[in-house]
Amino acid sequence: MNISYMYSLIAVMVLFLLAYLGAQVTVGKVFLGFIIPFLAAITFIVGFIYRVVDWARSPVPFCIPTTCGQQKSLPWIKSAPIENPSTTGGVIVRMFLEIVFFRSLFRNTKQKLKEGDKLSYEWEIWLWVGALAFHWAFFTVVFRHLRFFLEPVPACIQIVENLDGFLQIALPGLLLSGVVLLAAVTFLFLRRIFIPQVRYISLASDFFPLFLIMGIAFTGILMRYFTKVDIVGIKDFAMGLVTFHFHIPEGVGGLFYVHLFFVSILLAYFPFSKLMHLGGIFMSPTRNLTTNSRVKRHINPWNYPVKVHSYEAYEDEFREKMVEVGLPVEKMIEPEPPKEDAPPEEEAEPPEEAEPPEKEAELPEESEEKE
Amino acid sequence: MSDPTPEELLLGIDPKPPQTGWMDTPVEIKKGIYCYASNPKSVEYVGLPYPRQWNPIEEDWNLPENWKEIIYKGFRERLDRFRSIKVFMDICVRCGACADKCHFFIGSGDPKNMPVLRAELLRSVYRNDFTAAGKILGFFGKNFKKIGGARELTLDVLKEWWYYLFQCSECRRCSVFCPYGIDTAEITIMGRELLNLIGLNIDWIATPAANCYRTGNHLGIQPHAYKDMLDFFADDIEDITGIRVDPSFNRKGAEILFITPSGDVFADPGTFTCMGYMMLFHFLQEKYGFDITWSTYASEGGNFGFFTSHETMKRLNTKMYAEAKRLGVKWILGGECGHMWRVIHQYMDTNGPPDFLEEPVSPITGTKFENARSTKMVHITEFMADLIKHGKLDLDPTRNDHLKVTYHDSCNTSRGMGLLEEPRYILKSVCNNFYEMPANCIREQTFCCGSGSGLNAGENMELRMQGGLPRANAVKYVHEKHDVNMLSCICAIDRAALLTSMEYWVPEVDVTGLTELVANALILPGEKERETDLRSEPLPGMEGDDAE
Ligand code: HEM
Ligand code: SF4
Ligand code: SF4
Numbered sequence: 017m018n019i020s021y022m023y024s025l026i027a028v029m030v031l032f033l034l035a036y037l038g039a040q041v042t043v044g045k046v047f048l049g050f051i052i053p054f055l056a057a058i059t060f061i062v063g064f065i066y067r068v069v070d071w072a073r074s075p076v077p078f079c080i081p082t083t084c085g086q087q088k089s090l091p092w093i094k095s096a097p098i099e100n101p102s103t104t105g106g107v108i109v110r111m112f113l114e115i116v117f118f119r120s121l122f123r124n125t126k127q128k129l130k131e132g133d134k135l136s137y138e139w140e141i142w143l144w145v146g147a148l149a150f151h152w153a154f155f156t157v158v159f160r161h162l163r164f165f166l167e168p169v170p171a172c173i174q175i176v177e178n179l180d181g182f183l184q185i186a187l188p189g190l191l192l193s194g195v196v197l198l199a200a201v202t203f204l205f206l207r208r209i210f211i212p213q214v215r216y217i218s219l220a221s222d223f224f225p226l227f228l229i230m231g232i233a234f235t236g237i238l239m240r241y242f243t244k245v246d247i248v249g250i251k252d253f254a255m256g257l258v259t260f261h262f263h264i265p266e267g268v269g270g271l272f273y274v275h276l277f278f279v280s281i282l283l284a285y286f287p288f289s290k291l292m293h294l295g296g297i298f299m300s301p302t303r304n305l306t307t308n309s310r311v312k313r314h315i316n317p318w319n320y321p322v323k324v325h326s327y328e329a330y331e332d333e334f335r336e337k338m339v340e341v342g343l344p345v346e347k348m349i350e351p352e353p354p355k356e357d358a359p360p361e362e363e364a365e366p367p368e369e370a371e372p373p374e375k376e377a378e379l380p381e382e383s384e385e386k387e
Numbered sequence: 388m389s390d391p392t393p394e395e396l397l398l399g400i401d402p403k404p405p406q407t408g409w410m411d412t413p414v415e416i417k418k419g420i421y422c423y424a425s426n427p428k429s430v431e432y433v434g435l436p437y438p439r440q441w442n443p444i445e446e447d448w449n450l451p452e453n454w455k456e457i458i459y460k461g462f463r464e465r466l467d468r469f470r471s472i473k474v475f476m477d478i479c480v481r482c483g484a485c486a487d488k489c490h491f492f493i494g495s496g497d498p499k500n501m502p503v504l505r506a507e508l509l510r511s512v513y514r515n516d517f518t519a520a521g522k523i524l525g526f527f528g529k530n531f532k533k534i535g536g537a538r539e540l541t542l543d544v545l546k547e548w549w550y551y552l553f554q555c556s557e558c559r560r561c562s563v564f565c566p567y568g569i570d571t572a573e574i575t576i577m578g579r580e581l582l583n584l585i586g587l588n589i590d591w592i593a594t595p596a597a598n599c600y601r602t603g604n605h606l607g608i609q610p611h612a613y614k615d616m617l618d619f620f621a622d623d624i625e626d627i628t629g630i631r632v633d634p635s636f637n638r639k640g641a642e643i644l645f646i647t648p649s650g651d652v653f654a655d656p657g658t659f660t661c662m663g664y665m666m667l668f669h670f671l672q673e674k675y676g677f678d679i680t681w682s683t684y685a686s687e688g689g690n691f692g693f694f695t696s697h698e699t700m701k702r703l704n705t706k707m708y709a710e711a712k713r714l715g716v717k718w719i720l721g722g723e724c725g726h727m728w729r730v731i732h733q734y735m736d737t738n739g740p741p742d743f744l745e746e747p748v749s750p751i752t753g754t755k756f757e758n759a760r761s762t763k764m765v766h767i768t769e770f771m772a773d774l775i776k777h778g779k780l781d782l783d784p785t786r787n788d789h790l791k792v793t794y795h796d797s798c799n800t801s802r803g804m805g806l807l808e809e810p811r812y813i814l815k816s817v818c819n820n821f822y823e824m825p826a827n828c829i830r831e832q833t834f835c836c837g838s839g840s841g842l843n844a845g846e847n848m849e850l851r852m853q854g855g856l857p858r859a860n861a862v863k864y865v866h867e868k869h870d871v872n873m874l875s876c877i878c879a880i881d882r883a884a885l886l887t888s889m890e891y892w893v894p895e896v897d898v899t900g901l902t903e904l905v906a907n908a909l910i911l912p913g914e915k916e917r918e919t920d921l922r923s924e925p926l927p928g929m930e931g932d933d934a935e
Pocket of ligand 2: 483565
């Protein structure tokens with residue numbers, strides 16, 4: 017039984033307490049509200065860049081895209097320009113579909129053994145739905161938060177917020193993204209717990225970000241709908257952060273500090289963890305290369321010469337046998353070496369002519385047994 | 388314990404993972420699953436490190452003293468050389484999308500055969516030794532490491548690597564489904580390279596690789612024997628068609644060099660495909676003056692080096708261009724093979740440039756093979772599809788009417804190339820009864836034969852039948868539904884592996900290469916009325932008067 021989620025849960029609860037209690041004293045507020053977010057942001061930016069640069073430092077010696085469709089070959093055969101992209105345009109579309117719509121995950125199937133001996137593979141769309149909902153909601157939420165850091169608030173943010181709130185007709189004040197985020201992240205968590213295979217492979221580091229994001233969404237929703245935190249105060253505070261004029265906001269409770277602390281932890285944790293898939297997906301060689309490896313030469317920057325068994329060495333070993341069955345050779349067998357002193361090689365040439373009339377193979381049966 | 392029956396094997400699949408976590412479940416090297424250790428002579432012949440006698444089921448593997456250091460350095464070196472490995476080590480989110488995509492997992496239920504866990508076996512060590520997170524966790528002690536999914540490289544871990552890296556056929560099916568395209572095959576390739584650094588290979592890879600190196604082909608067929616074999620086939624062809632074909636070997640000045648896997652020269656049913664090539668070339672020569680030569684030096688298209696290390700792959704692959712240069716041909720035609728084509732498609736050109744060759748043009752149709760402009764190597768199905776499209780082959784598909792055919796895409800040509808339609812077009816042109824297997828197990832989602840990447844040995848039969856199950860099960864489906872009795876493919880390993888797998892799972896179905904079917908249908912100029920197919924089995928309507 018994999019209980020690694022317990023460690024992550026405990027860790028997130030400890031973080032919660034730290035922030036909640038810390039926010040009760042002034043020095044705690046300074047740390048939680050200013051120093052930690054600042055350090056976290058630095059860690060995130062530097063860490064992220066470092067990781068990406070580090071990946072980029074390793075070359076891609078071979079052109080190894082996974083081809084998921086028909087190659088471009090003969091002109092009358094319809095090729096799959098996106099699933100097997102032979103042009104840069106195709107790769108861009110392929111990458112776009114992967115990054116924005118999780119194309120590959122969309123293929124997901126679930127395999128079952130039915131009636132004891134029949135394998136079936138059913139389309140399994142829920143992971144895709146959950147993952148897409150989660151990421152898009154997350155993205156929307158992050159995007160909306162920019163309103164706190166920008167004055168005046170750009171129109172695009174307002175538009176997104178209006179879209180996000182389209183359910184407000186029924187439920188005034190409700191923004192969809194936060195709720196979807198919480199629901200999707202809960203789904204992803206439950207999936208990890210209830211699907212035996214996924215539970216088996218899950219590490220504490222898979223649960224930790226889920227709990228953390230749950231915590232962020234949960235505290236956010238609490239503040240918005242229940243404790244009704246003072247938005248103007250927060251905006252003031254956020255603007256202070258980005259302009260380096262820190263002041264302790266009035267009238268915001270412990271919950272806000274918890275929210276901010278969780279975000280800081282997520283940021284700082286990001287570059288050290290699997291969350292780096294955000295950067296990695298752009299650099300995955302099985303997806304981001306063109307499949308025209310037979311048309312255009314891919315250069316391996318560290319290519320080096322290797323030892324090869326040359327034809328000459330091969331012929332030297334097998335020359336007699338080759339001549340015997342009439343295979344052409346480069347050098348004829350030297351005639352009777354003991355009698356004369358080494359005849360010059362020039363004589364032994366014309367390989368073109370060295371084709372004795374076709375002999376019927378003698379004893380082909382036995383010719384195999386040597387090895 | 389003897390190998391399990393199909394029923395036993397099916398019952399043995401346990402989809403429930405064990406109670407203990409995977410790091411706490413020690414590896415148990417099982418008979419029937421593991422392959423024998425490499426013969427030191429073969430390892431030595433190709434100059435790979437630490438040739439020695441060792442036995443996987445013994446406690447002591449006679450490792451070099453500083454093996455950990457070698458692995459550590461090797462790992463570092465590969466991280467610096469391959470972005471794929473570095474990125475794949477870092478970004479897996481363990482979503483599990485790849486888990487039930489691997490035929491070895493489906494057929495065995497062993498959780499460490501889930502691609503993600505196979506990769507985690509290495510990733511856990513990577514985390515420990517090469518990441519900041521691992522270092523930080525290590526600071527707090529061993530238990531913290533484990534929680535974070537990191538662990539030290541120990542002898543047991545090494546054995547686990549060896550055991551499970553030789554239970555992956557590098558088929559890339561997992562990579563199709565992974566949202567980041569993480570290719571566990573790539574990780575296996577790298578893992579096997581590391582194992583090779585301390586002399587841990589399996590014999591079914593090491594000895595063929597040594598043979599390829601020396602004699603040009605993996606069976607160690609020497610040049611004279613190679614020619615004898617083809618002469619034999621010529622006799623058979625003469626019996627069946629009344630026509631004597633006369634292949635040429637190592638001939639300088641030929642227009643085209645033909646390279647195909649040597650398996651087809653050696654064992655049925657590949658031999659019939661080999662006869663098919665000979666008949667096709669003869670037909671083209673008679674009708675259009677086609678000019679092609681075989682080579683005994685580059686007599687192996689398959690590349691067993693690819694299952695060993697990138698370097699060994701290159702050492703074997705280089706022979707193709709070397710021979711093309713020596714013979715002065717214009718371009719190279721490649722036969723039916725899987726990983727041979729993965730290498731040609733995705734690796735070979737880096738060994739070039741083959742600027743001594745010309746851009747391939749079909750001398751018969753004038754078609755420029757623009758998709759092979761740089762490698763100068765064309766696939767036989769591309770070549771044949773073009774011929775058929777231009778009406779250059781005289782075909783009588785009714786001569787395949789006794790067959791109900793389905794088609795197996797081999798992993799490498801589908802996911803490492805995208806050769807999907809050419810073979811289908813040819814199939815439909817040469818036989819009247821063609822049925823596809825269900826959509827989730829063909830084309831880019833095709834299942835491995837179960838024995839790819841050097842796992843086609845005899846001693847690991849249980850593993851091979853486990854891995855072969857998904858493919859066989861789909862064949863069984865079309866057999867029951869459409870009465871399919873012939874499984875066609877374009878890979879020499881398939882022809883060997885599927886034969887065994889069919890005998891085990893669906894004995895009613897036989898295996899054939901594509902070119903064999905073409906040759907059955909191909910009407911040679913001046914041939915006698917054929918009474919049998921290439922297997923000397925009576926053709927429909929000819930059953931009665933068959934005397935032999
Ligand atoms: C271009 C950007 C991104 C892409 C294409 C992407 C894609 C994906 C995909 C395909 C999955 C696997 C499906 C799943 O398990 O849900 C996933 C998982 C995940 N992503 Fe992202 N992601 C991106 C950015 C982010 C960011 C910015 C975060 C922020 C925290 C994030 C957090 C996660 C988490 C926590 C999981 C694991 C979910 C689980 O445990 O099941 N991702 N991502
Ligand atoms: S599908 Fe990809 S990201 Fe998901 S578990 Fe498998 S390798 Fe990891
Ligand atoms: S490459 Fe194929 S055999 Fe290897 S883990 Fe992936 S699916 Fe399994």
